[in-house]
Structure formats: structure tokens, C-alpha cells
Amino acid sequence: MTTSRGRRPQRGVRDAAWTTALAVPAVVLVAALVLPLAGLLLTASPSELAGGLRHPLVGPALRLSLLTTVIAVAFIIVAGTPLAWFLARWRTRAGRVLEVLVQIPVVVPPAVAGVALLLAFGRQGLFGPALARVGVGLPFSTPAVVLAEIFVAAPFFLQGAVDAFRRVNEDLLVVAHSLGAGRTRVFFTVAVPLALPGLVGGAAMAWARALGEFGATLMFAGNLTGRTQTLPLAIYTALESDLSAARAIALILMAVAFALLLAIRAGARR
Amino acid sequence: MSGGGGAGGDALAVAVAGDVGGGLAIDVAFRAGGGAPVAIVGPNGAGKTSVLRMVLGALRPARGSVVLGDTTLFDRARGIDLPIELRALGYVPQHYALFPHLDAIGNVMYGLAALAASERRARARAVMQELGIDGLAARRPRELSGGEAQRVALARALARGPRALLLDEPLAALDVGVRRAVRQSLARDLARLALPTVLVTHDIADAAALASTIVVVEAGKVVQHGTPAELAAAPATAFVDELMATATVSLPSRNHT
Numbered sequence: 436m437t438t439s440r441g442r443r444p445q446r447g448v449r450d451a452a453w454t455t456a457l458a459v460p461a462v463v464l465v466a467a468l469v470l471p472l473a474g475l476l477l478t479a480s481p482s483e484l485a486g487g488l489r490h491p492l493v494g495p496a497l498r499l500s501l502l503t504t505v506i507a508v509a510f511i512i513v514a515g516t517p518l519a520w521f522l523a524r525w526r527t528r529a530g531r532v533l534e535v536l537v538q539i540p541v542v543v544p545p546a547v548a549g550v551a552l553l554l555a556f557g558r559q560g561l562f563g564p565a566l567a568r569v570g571v572g573l574p575f576s577t578p579a580v581v582l583a584e585i586f587v588a589a590p591f592f593l594q595g596a597v598d599a600f601r602r603v604n605e606d607l608l609v610v611a612h613s614l615g616a617g618r619t620r621v622f623f624t625v626a627v628p629l630a631l632p633g634l635v636g637g638a639a640m641a642w643a644r645a646l647g648e649f650g651a652t653l654m655f656a657g658n659l660t661g662r663t664q665t666l667p668l669a670i671y672t673a674l675e676s677d678l679s680a681a682r683a684i685a686l687i688l689m690a691v692a693f694a695l696l697l698a699i700r701a702g703a704r705r
Numbered sequence: 706m707s708g709g710g711g712a713g714g715d716a717l718a719v720a721v722a723g724d725v726g727g728g729l730a731i732d733v734a735f736r737a738g739g740g741a742p743v744a745i746v747g748p749n750g751a752g753k754t755s756v757l758r759m760v761l762g763a764l765r766p767a768r769g770s771v772v773l774g775d776t777t778l779f780d781r782a783r784g785i786d787l788p789i790e791l792r793a794l795g796y797v798p799q800h801y802a803l804f805p806h807l808d809a810i811g812n813v814m815y816g817l818a819a820l821a822a823s824e825r826r827a828r829a830r831a832v833m834q835e836l837g838i839d840g841l842a843a844r845r846p847r848e849l850s851g852g853e854a855q856r857v858a859l860a861r862a863l864a865r866g867p868r869a870l871l872l873d874e875p876l877a878a879l880d881v882g883v884r885r886a887v888r889q890s891l892a893r894d895l896a897r898l899a900l901p902t903v904l905v906t907h908d909i910a911d912a913a914a915l916a917s918t919i920v921v922v923e924a925g926k927v928v929q930h931g932t933p934a935e936l937a938a939a940p941a942t943a944f945v946d947e948l949m950a951t952a953t954v955s956l957p958s959r960n961h962t
Contacts, residue, residue: 607804610861624815
């Protein structure tokens with residue numbers, strides 16, 4: 436105890452060094468995350484922004500992005516919610532294998548996803564000839580955009596939904612059954628309401644991911660204005676000729692993404 | 706078996722066996738008559754809750770049968786396994802498991818889906834009134850005390866008019882201060898309802914106050930059953946001996962309250 440008083444300044448110095456050692460990389464990381472967005476916001480003048488929004492690429496791309504992502508996310512929710520419920524409930528080897536399987540797209544690079552989608556559904560692909568026989572040609576069509584978005588976005592919803600369903604207390608489900616409720620009623624009146632924050636968060640994540648989808652869409656669906664050119668592809672195209680249009684589109688995307696982030700956080704807090 | 710002898714009505718006859726994981730093999734038989742509640746008592750990990758879940762239908766026994774009055778709920782040999790929702794058993798799990806997204810009356814109404822919407826609320830209110838908790842109707846589960854939550858969970862289980870009651874550690878979540886009062890009102894309710902009742906507890910004082918027969922389970926097997934007095938007079942194992950030794954402190958104090 437008597438020596439601790441003498442050591443205290445030394446420890447203070449060491450604490451300061453330790454704090455600095457931690458703080459400097461942290462500040463660099465925050466800068467790396469925030470500065471690009473600041474650049475996007477600060478270099479835009481309102482008049483330039485208004486002009487950019489009137490660029491002929493913007494309208495069709497915005498419409499197409501909203502249309503395809505709404506369809507993709509709606510499908511992901513409708514098909515993914517029951518799937519997530521089964522994945523959360525099946526404690527078998529098959530269930531675990533399936534869970535890993537549907538998570539794979541998360542780690543697949545977008546370019547690889549594009550090639551994979553082409554090899555599966557392209558005209559020369561695994562299922563292409565069969566699809567062509569029934570009159571369906573997916574590549575370079577709007578449905579191809581939706582398919583690419585589902586491929587990259589669904590795992591984000593599924594992960595959130597499976598986690599949320601796993602957190603639902605088993606006793607609540609058993610009690611609900613004991614009160615005369617069948618599986619369907621228990622699912623809709625107990626499991627889904629209790630998992631709702633996780634489902635909303637997962638859906639918002641999936642939507643953000645679908646909205647940003649670029650690489651797989653470019654390779655599998657192409658870059659055709661009004662048919663497959665979503666907002667990220669429009670930025671890419673506009674950048675070649677008109678920086679202000681690219682910036683305007685980028686700001687639209689960022690505003691939507693930011694709104695979704697707020698929705699995720701609101702969902703998580705409930 | 707000495708545990709029967711109810712005041713008429715249904716009796717719940719249970720004989721269940723099977724592995725429940727963790728190296729625990731259940732093999733338990735008992736009979737709960739109306740108005741003669743059975744308490745399953747035993748150390749932690751003895752399989753008490755597993756037995757209750759087998760009766761309920763949440764866990765499937767490998768062998769045995771569960772018969773309620775003239776209805777066979779489960780019979781392995783005859784291939785009968787009624788789903789939980791058709792067994793008409795009132796179940797109050799440990800920690801009560803109230804639906805957190807519904808208010809108290811919403812919880813009580815959950816089991817009344819078969820009634821018309823207008824009757825549902827009236828029936829729920831009547832059951833809550835009987836248990837003295839009609840004032841809690843609009844409260845959320847997180848706003849209820851332990852004792853209140855227990856009453857709401859009991860009201861929820863009773864609202865459908867179950868043919869038997871299963872209570873898992875009905876008093877364990879309560880602190881000592883309210884435990885005695887809640888225990889007494891639960892004992893009065895059980896006597897009034899006169900339903901075949903099985904309750905699981907690790908506390909011999911709860912068992913003695915609420916049940917007329919105590920079934921002591923150790924490592925999945927029944928080691929002794931009888932009235933508290935019978936158990937105290939001739940404990941079959943060291944655990945029962947120790948259990949009844951602690952009970953002698955609390956049993957007389959129960960009698961003069």
C-alpha cells in the first residue's frame with residue numbers, strides 16, 4: 436500500500452500510452468468509415484443535385500430498383516419466414532447442413548455469384564435449356580435482377596429470422612399448445628410476434644443488401660436501361676459521363692440505406 | 706398404489722418411462738385423483754420436469770401410458786398419442802411463461818379461441834375474478850410481481866376448464882416474503898377446484914402444503930411415495946430422510962397458520 440502511491444504516476448503514464456495505442460487505430464477506422472460518406476455529402480451542391488436527379492438514367496433506375504427489391508424482399512419474407520422457423524426448430528444433422536447451405540451466399544463474392552447464376556440459369560447453363568423449352572429466358576431480363584437480389588440478400592434475412600426464432604422461449608410454445616392452439620396458430624400468434632423485431636431487422640438488412648446488389652446483377656442480368664439497370668448500375672454508367680448524376684444517384688441510395696439502418700436499429704431495440 | 710382416492714370425477718393415471726438425454730432414464734408411475742394432488746419431489750436433475758412434460762405431451766415416453774378418467778392420452782402399446790392441444794390439461798410451467806406480448810387478460814383469453822369473441826373476454830374476466838386478480842387485466846407480464854404472474858398463469862390454465870392441472874415449480878420463482886401467502890391461496894384454489902393435479906417441486910414445504918401424496922423421484926425412479934407423515938416415519942433413502950428432516954422445521958409452522 437505504501438509503494439502504490441509512488442507507483443501511481445507511472446501507471447497513469449502507462450494508462451495514457453495504452454489508451455493512445457488503442458485510440459489511434461480506432462480513429463483511423465472511424466475516419467475510413469465516415470470520410471467517404473462525408474465526401475459524398477459535402478461535395479454535392481443542391482442545384483447540382485437537382486440537375487443530377489433529372490438525368491435520364493435516374494428515373495428508370497429508381498423505379499426498377501424499387502420494383503425489383505420490393506419483389507425480392509417480399510418473396511424472401513414469405514418463403515424465408517417458414518424456412519427460418521423450420522431451421523430454428525429442426526435440431527437434426529439435416530437441419531444444420533441446410534442452415535450452412537443457405538448461408539453460403541454471404542461469403543460468395545458478387546462476381547462469383549454472377550458466374551454461378553449464369554452457369555445455372557444462363558442459356559448454356561445447367562437449367563438454361565430446360566427453361567428455354569418452357570419459354571423462359573432469364574439472363575438480361577428483369578426477373579434475372581430479382582433472382583440475383585434474392586441470391587445475395589436472402590441469407591441476411593434468414594440469419595436474423597433463425598436467431599430470432601431460436602430466442603423464443605420453448606415454454607411459451609408448449610403452453611400455447613396446451614391451451615388448445617395448433618401449430619399454425621402457435622406460429623402466427625406466439626412465434627412470429629415474439630420474433631418480430633428480429634424479422635424486421637433481418638428484412639431491413641436483406642433489403643439494404645438487395646438495393647446495393649451490383650456485381651451479380653451486372654454479370655447475370657446485364658446493364659440495360661429500364662430493364663436491368665438498377666441504381667448501383669446507373670451510378671456505374673453515369674460515372675463514365677456525368678459525375679453529378681452519379682453523385683445524385685449515390686445520395687438517393689445512401690438516403691434509402693440510412694433509413695433502413697434506422698429501421699434495423701428501431702427493430703432491434705423493441 | 707395409495708395415491709388415488711379422489712372425491713369422485715376423473716383420476717389421472719400415469720406410468721411413463723424413457724430416456725430423456727443426459728444419461729437420465731425416467732421410469733415413474735403414480736395416480737392423481739380429483740382433490741388429492743400429487744407432488745413430485747426430488748433433487749435437481751432427477752427428471753421431475755421431464756415426467757410432467759411426458760404427461761403433458763411435450764415429451765414422448767418410450768413406454769407406458771397416461772390415462773385421464775376414461776380418456777387415454779397416451780398408450781405406447783396401443784399407438785395412442787394425443788397431441789398436446791387435445792389433452793385438455795391445464796399447464797403452468799416453471800417461471801409461468803406468460804406471453805410477453807399480451808396483457809394479462811389477453812393471456813387468459815388465449816385458450817378461449819373456441820368461444821365467440823364477446824364471450825371470451827367475459828369468461829376470462831370471470832376466471833380472473835375468481836382468483837382475485839381482475840384488477841390486473843390490463844397489465845403486461847413484465848409489470849406483474851411473481852405472485853401476480855403465478856395467479857395469471859393459473860387463470861390462463863383454468864380458463865378453458867381443463868380436466869387436470871400440471872404445475873411445474875409453482876412457487877419457486879417467488880421470494881420468501883410472499884411465498885407463504887401465495888402457497889396458501891394456491892392450496893385453497895386446488896382444494897376448491899378438486900381437479901386431478903400433479904405438481905413438481907424441490908421444496909418439501911410446498912409439497913406438504915399443496916399435495917396429499919408425495920412421490921419422491923431420484924435419478925428418474927420413484928424411491929418412495931406416501932403422505933408426508935408416512936415419508937417422515939420411514940424414509941426409504943438418505944435423500945428422503947434429509948428432506949423430511951428439513952420439513953419437520955416447516956411442517957408444524959404451517960399447521961398453526
